[in-house]
Amino acid sequence: MTKKHNYVASKNALVLTGGGARAAYQVGVLSAIAKFIPRNHGIPFPILCGTSAGAINTTALGCYASCFNLGVKKLEWIWKNLDTEKIYCNTARGVFGHISRGMLASFQADYANKSPRSLLNNAPLRNLLNSVMNYKRIDNNILHGYLSSISVTASSYSTGDSISFYQAQDNTSPWERAKRSGVAAQLNNEHLMASSAIPLVFPSVKIKNQHFGDGSVHQLSPLSPAIHLGAERIFVIGVDQPKIPLHASENNPHPPTAATIAGHLLDSIFADTMSSDLERLRRINETLKLIPQSKRDKIEGLKHIDSFIINPSHDFNAIALNYYYDLPLAVRVLLRSAGISNDSESSIISYLLFEKNFCAELIKLGFEDAMEQETQIKQFLNLP
Numbered sequence: 001m002t003k004k005h006n007y008v009a010s011k012n013a014l015v016l017t018g019g020g021a022r023a024a025y026q027v028g029v030l031s032a033i034a035k036f037i038p039r040n041h042g043i044p045f046p047i048l049c050g051t052s053a054g055a056i057n058t059t060a061l062g063c064y065a066s067c068f069n070l071g072v073k074k075l076e077w078i079w080k081n082l083d084t085e086k087i088y089c090n091t092a093r094g095v096f097g098h099i100s101r102g103m104l105a106s107f108q109a110d111y112a113n114k115s116p117r118s119l120l121n122n123a124p125l126r127n128l129l130n131s132v133m134n135y136k137r138i139d140n141n142i143l144h145g146y147l148s149s150i151s152v153t154a155s156s157y158s159t160g161d162s163i164s165f166y167q168a169q170d171n172t173s174p175w176e177r178a179k180r181s182g183v184a185a186q187l188n189n190e191h192l193m194a195s196s197a198i199p200l201v202f203p204s205v206k207i208k209n210q211h212f213g214d215g216s217v218h219q220l221s222p223l224s225p226a227i228h229l230g231a232e233r234i235f236v237i238g239v240d241q242p243k244i245p246l247h248a249s250e251n252n253p254h255p256p257t258a259a260t261i262a263g264h265l266l267d268s269i270f271a272d273t274m275s276s277d278l279e280r281l282r283r284i285n286e287t288l289k290l291i292p293q294s295k296r297d298k299i300e301g302l303k304h305i306d307s308f309i310i311n312p313s314h315d316f317n318a319i320a321l322n323y324y325y326d327l328p329l330a331v332r333v334l335l336r337s338a339g340i341s342n343d344s345e346s347s348i349i350s351y352l353l354f355e356k357n358f359c360a361e362l363i364k365l366g367f368e369d370a371m372e373q374e375t376q377i378k379q380f381l382n383l384p
Contacts, residue, residue: 012381013231014045015223016059018052018216019239019270020198020351022316023358024079026057026237027072027138028366029310034072036374036383043068045235045383046148049164049225051215052270055152055195056129059187062150064083065141078132079359086128087354090328109157116203116211124195129189133234138167138187151225152187153215154194157204164220164225165191175228175283198351199269216269223277227305233380236278236309240271241316257339263347270373281307308380313369316362320350323358
């Protein structure tokens with residue numbers, strides 16, 4: 001007889017967005033929520049949906065869904081002891097050798113077996129995932145009722161669609177919508193490597209006959225996987241921090257650099273679609289209120305869904321500049337060649353700064369932001 005978990009019926013969903021090293025902020029918020037829940041209690045989110053670095057965090061939580069506090073503590077320990085060499089090759093040989101091999105590969109014949117090209121080699125991330133993830137636990141947690149479903153979203157470079165690979169209870173059906181779909185799968189390292197492959201920065205990943213990259217690309221509706229998996233309340237931890245220019249425009253008449261523009265593009269990929277999707281969700285809820293209850297029940301595919309989003313109260317880019325010199329020399333040289341330095345306005349630094357001091361700062365910020373909204377979070381999640 002399986003052990004049913006108290007939260008499964010609640011249909012709470014956790015949605016974690018992407019953002020490279022910025023995802024450490026999510027761990028701080030989760031650490032605060034863990035304070036609101038009794039020790040040895042299961043996860044308050046039976047539905048987990050993650051994209052990019054957020055996919056790695058949600059999958060780690062899914063592995064320890066039977067004990068939310070333990071899962072959060074393990075995540076926090078990993079992020080607080082992180083450095084770039086565990087995510088991507090950061091030596092001069094590792095950085096520039098990888099770029100050189102990519103350049104030489106462009107001269108290969110079309111029939112040659114080519115490897116995906118990228119700015120950085122994230123092979124160490126695969127080794128880290130091998131050491132910390134136990135995917136068999138996800139099946140067990142679904143079987144025993146601690147978890148309803150979990151999804152990891154990646155972007156197909158082959159079709160241009162957003163694909164959500166999900167692992168769920170047997171009654172969950174795949175879905176197909178415009179430019180997005182849900183595909184049942186047994187989650188593994190390849191799905192996480194694909195979902196977290198920041199465009200151009202990390203190499204694409206081949207799954208079956210398609211090539212995949214960061215899930216935030218092509219993701220026009222980041223709330224879609226949670227809704228299709230049955231969510232009635234969606235808790236979102238975003239990375240859309242307040243925009244505080246380092247130099248006021250009147251004091252900086254120069255046009256933005258290529259690095260600054262590239263940073264803006266990444267910000268748009270990781271944050272803007274979530275904001276628009278939440279706005280769309282609120283409009284649908286308001287529209288449904290105008291429809292009589294007797295007719296509302298007959299509308300197929302539309303239902304009222306509550307949402308709660310928590311975003312950082314401080315600018316990640318400004319924080320990242322304080323830890324710029326924590327980056328290895330080879331990485332700083334590479335960034336400098338692209339016009340990114342310790343006084344740059346580009347947000348790219350905050351995406352690549354997988355160093356424990358920076359991550360610990362973001363975890364602290366996430367914890368403080370969540371604690372300031374303790375009452376609202378408890379009410380939304382129906383916590384005692």
